[in-house]
Amino acid sequence: MTTITFDTHSFVKKLKAVGFTEEQAEVFASEQARLIEDKLATKNDLIELENNLRRDMRELEYRIIIKLGGLMAVSIAVVATLVKLL
Template sequence: MTVVAFDILKFAEKLEAGGFTHAQAKAAAEAFAEATSQELASKSDLRELELRMTVELGGLIVAATGVILAAIRYLPAGAGH
């Protein structure tokens, strides 16, 4: 996963410059830093996940087709008529 650097001090300073009190800016910056500290998926991460899911789905389709063909093979002749 991609990690994004976040300068909490600079963020708080910009909030103060915009009219927040020091306490408000500090609380907002800390809350934002905590919320964004979770691991976020990048576009590359999502593409890799999509590829893995596509490959796995393809495998499941092949397996299901094999099971269906095997079941058809062992049906008695004329069972579908």
């Protein structure tokens, strides 16, 4: 997993420069760092997600093909039976 760095010290200094108190700036910076760590998707995360989606789509395609094949076989059997009866 890729680590993303976030300079909280620099962020706190910038917040204090625009009027935040030391306590406000530190709390805000720590929450920003936590959100970035917990919620930010990296390029590798997106590649893994894409690979999983492709695999899931392939599996779904195979299941649909099998079900449609079965449906066609049943339909042909029903038509053949109806032709013999009529």
